[in-house]
Amino acid sequence: MRRAIGSDRKQKSQAFANLTLGGVIMFHLLESVRVDTIKIHNLQERIARLRSAMERMTPLPSTRPGASWIEHDKLAAKMAKLDELERELRTRIISLEEKLRRVEPILENLPPKQRAIVHMRLVEALPWRQISRRVNYSERHARRLYRWAEKKMSENVRF
Numbered sequence: 600m601r602r603a604i605g606s607d608r609k610q611k612s613q614a615f616a617n618l619t620l621g622g623v624i625m626f627h628l629l630e631s632v633r634v635d636t637i638k639i640h641n642l643q644e645r646i647a648r649l650r651s652a653m654e655r656m657t658p659l660p661s662t663r664p665g666a667s668w669i670e671h672d673k674l675a676a677k678m679a680k681l682d683e684l685e686r687e688l689r690t691r692i693i694s695l696e697e698k699l700r701r702v703e704p705i706l707e708n709l710p711p712k713q714r715a716i717v718h719m720r721l722v723e724a725l726p727w728r729q730i731s732r733r734v735n736y737s738e739r740h741a742r743r744l745y746r747w748a749e750k751k752m753s754e755n756v757r758f
Contacts, residue, residue: 625753629721632702635695636724642688649681705752713748716741
């Protein structure tokens, strides 16, 4: 079943409107965990692509004057970009670990199925179709369990 593009955004805003201050903070924390997880996966893919591109760059003897310097400059630029991406990856991982330390005690209060769904959605950043297959529920029911878990977590938050 296909949904309208804005329907997911509409559901989030409706769920967001019913939360207390602690629930709002928890909602943003959970969303930031998912975003960080996705960004980490994307960075890892970019690093892998860059490394494979660097491995394909083999120095070939060239008859053109200055050609070896051009290849050297390209390799140096790719190495600098790789270093930058690896630094960003490390900071994202540290940030994610700190957020997970704050979320884990709250997840412990959830029933096992809800905990598994929240973990798959946030930490593993899986789409709903894969989550529903893993827990052997329909997508609709998996989303429903996730919303119940969010509500329960927001009620248990004390700041």
